[in-house]
Amino acid sequence: MEYPLSRARHGYAYRASGGTGFFAAEALDQKGGVRHGFSTRLGGVSPAPYDSLNLGWTRPDPPENVAENFEIFCGAAGVAHGDMVIVNYEHGGTVLKVTAEDRGRGFEKPPLPFCDGLVTNEKNVVLVTSHADCGAFFMYDPVKGAVGLAHAGWKGTLARIGARAVELMQREFGSEAGDLIVSTGPSICKSCFEVDLELAERFADEFKTNALFTRGRPGKAQLDLELAAAIQMLEAGVKEENLTLMHACTSELGRYFFSHRRDKGDTGSMAAYIGLI
Numbered sequence: 576m577e578y579p580l581s582r583a584r585h586g587y588a589y590r591a592s593g594g595t596g597f598f599a600a601e602a603l604d605q606k607g608g609v610r611h612g613f614s615t616r617l618g619g620v621s622p623a624p625y626d627s628l629n630l631g632w633t634r635p636d637p638p639e640n641v642a643e644n645f646e647i648f649c650g651a652a653g654v655a656h657g658d659m660v661i662v663n664y665e666h667g668g669t670v671l672k673v674t675a676e677d678r679g680r681g682f683e684k685p686p687l688p689f690c691d692g693l694v695t696n697e698k699n700v701v702l703v704t705s706h707a708d709c710g711a712f713f714m715y716d717p718v719k720g721a722v723g724l725a726h727a728g729w730k731g732t733l734a735r736i737g738a739r740a741v742e743l744m745q746r747e748f749g750s751e752a753g754d755l756i757v758s759t760g761p762s763i764c765k766s767c768f769e770v771d772l773e774l775a776e777r778f779a780d781e782f783k784t785n786a787l788f789t790r791g792r793p794g795k796a797q798l799d800l801e802l803a804a805a806i807q808m809l810e811a812g813v814k815e816e817n818l819t820l821m822h823a824c825t826s827e828l829g830r831y832f833f834s835h836r837r838d839k840g841d842t843g844s845m846a847a848y849i850g851l852i
């Protein structure tokens with residue numbers, strides 16, 4: 576495989592909307608038939624350190640704040656509140672197919688079983704994931720009419736959750752990997768993500784390249800999760816020219832993002848969404 580993935584698209588589009596804003600992939604916006612985005616911390620009602628558009632129910636921020644923030648999120652995204660289905664993440668590799676019957680799960684209805692990825696081929700079902708440094712996979716099949724979304728921290732990335740979502744789309748919807756338009760989301764970058772060297776070496780073994788990490792302090796390394804995300808999508812059959820890597824670091828872009836690592840765990844959550852139009 577050639578680095579640095581010269582045929583992939585690099586970078587993000589920023590869409591200001593209703594006092595907040597979203598990071599997005601131009602390739603998905605240009606294709607049509609799908610809406611998607613990755614939320615920012617701007618324009619919500621939560622106080623510090625959850626200021627202000629905290630979309631995480633598990634933070635020590637009153638649920639009425641989070642509920643109001645989701646109203647703001649939906650208005651800005653142009654999404655009907657009752658259409659959303661949110662993952663019930665455990666940093667694992669489980670991907671579930673959801674349908675219109677699942678709308679409201681994790682909101683007005685009880686949560687889904689534990690899962691970090693969702694796929695659907697139904698319109699008016701909006702997939703939602705939750706993030707505070709963890710990466711995202713946005714997936715769209717314009718041929719069969721299906722979408723996928725996954726939450727991927729280091730565990731999910733190592734478990735190839737992106738590739739598993741592709742497999743589920745192939746199995747459930749007859750999707751061809753070569754037709755998929757895929758983007759990563761914002762996530763913590765290699766320069767900001769220090770891990771134990773042992774973990775970095777597990778990534779190098781799994782994805783068969785030492786390009787994934789740089790040695791740092793003794794016993795430590797800087798790990799490139801977005802590159803691991805790219806490799807697994809290419810190995811799953813996604814075409815490099817259909818892949819976007821946003822290169823938006825949640826730790827560095829503090830004006831826009833909460834960051835679990837930077838804020839030492841005391842912070843809010845962003846949300847990603849995707850749905851067929």
Ligand SMILES: [Zn+2]
Pocket residue numbers: 763764765766767768824825826827
């Ligand atoms: Zn960074």
